[in-house]
Amino acid sequence: MDDTLDLKSRKGLPDALRALLEDFPRDEWQQNANFAGLVEFWLDRHMMFRRLCDMLGTDAEAAVDGRLAPDQLNPRIARFGGMLVQQLHGHHQIEDMHYFPVLSRRESALARGFEILDKDHHAMDGLLDSFTRSANGVLQGQTEAGVFREEILSFENMLLRHLEDEEDLIVPVILKHGPDGLH
Template structure:
């Protein structure tokens, strides 16, 4: 019995270091470095991964801006404007992305690859955990924008959020992309 089977908390977003090997089985047949050359990559997979790239870039931009604000290399008004724009974009786009995955893609993909159903449940649990993280992120960003919080505190919150978001995105990609590459994107939209 693996550690994650003994202790389900080991699979929680805040504590796991990756998906268990049993849920990464398709990744062996469809390794990351082969994805772009696969005939089922263009279209849905490419679009979906582009969304993940956008989330990573937004968090990188927000982190760089917060660091510049803390170091007084970015004037407060510019920081407020960028934080409002990019923070709002991140929150709204992530919520929409997760809603589509939970309501549509996860159930369809879980039916296509039933041995990975547990993985889709883990990702769904991640989305619930991300709701709380997004709320904390929003509260911290709003405190900066309203003048009741500091860029340093927001930066700390953002680092925690970014780390967990990246863990989730990587695990999601490791589970979902191989399923779509194997079965194709037909009947997913």
């Protein structure tokens, strides 16, 4: 696969994989009859991942600045960091094992995009492992909040790239074909 399509270096999906966005632009998604239900739920999950990353980054920044003590930071990292890792793993499993194959068959011209997203998931496994080790280091008093902050920022940048590309590819397919047969 082209190195420019690697999660760490890409700036977005190639135009050919974003072709359905012309017919289904983001600012019109909510008005589409196929938005309610699956698409809305799926985008809410993505929003949760964004919020968890933002919250963890804000907490780590507050700890670095001395506005949040370790006894306040640690339970938040344990709770919200654990939630982020568990929910992302589950979310990716469902996508890899069910949604990507089904959607790829519905829009075979976009199959390469689903391969890219699947590759992202494998890359994110390593990122989640690194994030977990950093979070555990903070909880065990072996890693400073500043190191964790850098870890969460790096992780968040790649997660945001992945989520945006995933939405650009998947949402238009579901809006075009409807959610029937995906459940």
